[in-house]
Amino acid sequence: MLSTPLGTTEVSPALINHNGYGRFLSSSGVSHFSLHHRRRHSPRFSISHTPSSKSVGACNASQIVDIFPAVSPEIVVREARLEDCWEVAETHCSSFFPGYSFPLDVVLRVDRLMAMVMGFSVPSGCQRTCLVAVIGSSVDETICIGSEDFKIGAFDAKISLNKGYVAGILTVDTVADYLPRKGPLRQRRTGIAYISNVAVRESFRRKGIAKRLIWKAEALAKNWGCRAIGLHCDLNNFGATKLYKDQGFRCIKIPDGAKWPQPKTSPDTRFNFMMKLVNNNNNTQALEQFM
Numbered sequence: 584m585l586s587t588p589l590g591t592t593e594v595s596p597a598l599i600n601h602n603g604y605g606r607f608l609s610s611s612g613v614s615h616f617s618l619h620h621r622r623r624h625s626p627r628f629s630i631s632h633t634p635s636s637k638s639v640g641a642c643n644a645s646q647i648v649d650i651f652p653a654v655s656p657e658i659v660v661r662e663a664r665l666e667d668c669w670e671v672a673e674t675h676c677s678s679f680f681p682g683y684s685f686p687l688d689v690v691l692r693v694d695r696l697m698a699m700v701m702g703f704s705v706p707s708g709c710q711r712t713c714l715v716a717v718i719g720s721s722v723d724e725t726i727c728i729g730s731e732d733f734k735i736g737a738f739d740a741k742i743s744l745n746k747g748y749v750a751g752i753l754t755v756d757t758v759a760d761y762l763p764r765k766g767p768l769r770q771r772r773t774g775i776a777y778i779s780n781v782a783v784r785e786s787f788r789r790k791g792i793a794k795r796l797i798w799k800a801e802a803l804a805k806n807w808g809c810r811a812i813g814l815h816c817d818l819n820n821f822g823a824t825k826l827y828k829d830q831g832f833r834c835i836k837i838p839d840g841a842k843w844p845q846p847k848t849s850p851d852t853r854f855n856f857m858m859k860l861v862n863n864n865n866n867t868q869a870l871e872q873f874m
């Protein structure tokens with residue numbers, strides 16, 4: 584368990600220690616390897632086996648998973664920091680726009696980065712946080728420069744000396760932009776957190792990363808005093824729909840004729856609006872009456 588200001592977060596069995604050394608089981612027994620960051624924004628690791636100490640060359644974090652499929656390196660879910668910006672943009676664009684190639688892919692990422700850092704102003708009294716699932720970072724979060732009280736966009740103005748590699752992202756907020764307004768004055772809804780931009784890099788999927796991002800978002804929502812969490816999921820996105828249903832989210836029937844807001848994507852995309860009560864996972868009836 585990892586202690587955070589929000590309580591504790593479960594981490595998978597530590598296969599990589601704080602210095603980047605770890606072990607895995609092979610047919611010949613336990614082998615050891617080391618992961619060393621070589622470049623800041625293009626994380627590459629050199630892997631050297633001991634006892635043979637034979638290097639198998641340089642590869643990136645996703646290739647490590649490919650080379651050692653049985654290894655699920657330690658994953659830590661935490662709030663994103665400024666240093667994660669580029670990888671967050673990259674994870675978002677490679678997941679939601681996988682078909683774009685150079686130079687459009689770079690333009691997309693830069694655009695996303697600018698939007699995240701400069702464009703996301705949060706109305707007063709509301710919260711917005713980007714969560715990241717990182718691989719190969721230190722569990723010891725004490726060596727950080729900056730402050731988590733000061734935010735730039737959805738990012739903590741903090742830099743750590745051992746950042747790790749971003750494999751998954753999720754944004755959670757209380758801005759309620761995509762929730763129906765309340766009353767004749769069309770007031771913004773309070774007490775409902777909203778999850779968006781859930782994405783996991785392709786080579787890290789089906790390892791429980793999205794699930795853990797959702798757990799952390801729920802913990803945050805609880806901490807903010809929210810009683811429910813909502814999200815929109817593309818009707819045709821069966822994998823994501825299953826993910827949310829398995830986590831206790833239920834599809835909410837939109838009343839006939841109601842014009843509830845929806846994420847701004849292509850006009851052809853149809854969404855399921857899904858919700859979960861933060862303190863009562865199975866109370867479907869309560870959810871249906873909620874709105």
Ligand SMILES: CC(=O)SCCNC(=O)CCNC(=O)[C@H](O)C(C)(C)COP(=O)(O)OP(=O)(O)OC[C@H]1O[C@@H](n2cnc3c(N)ncnc32)[C@H](O)[C@@H]1OP(=O)(O)O
Pocket residue numbers: 678679751778779780781782783784787788789790791792793794795814815816817820821822823825826827829
């Ligand atoms: C609110 C929103 O943001 S909706 C947008 C969702 N994001 C996207 O569609 C972007 C592209 N897709 C992705 O990034 C990923 O595939 C995600 C985010 C949907 C899932 O991330 P993952 O880390 O792979 O999910 P995770 O491993 O936690 O899956 C947990 C469970 O969800 C279900 N699930 C997840 N993906 C799939 C899938 N493609 N097909 C079927 N079931 C799936 C499974 O039940 C899975 O458990 P299992 O692996 O034991 O069978």
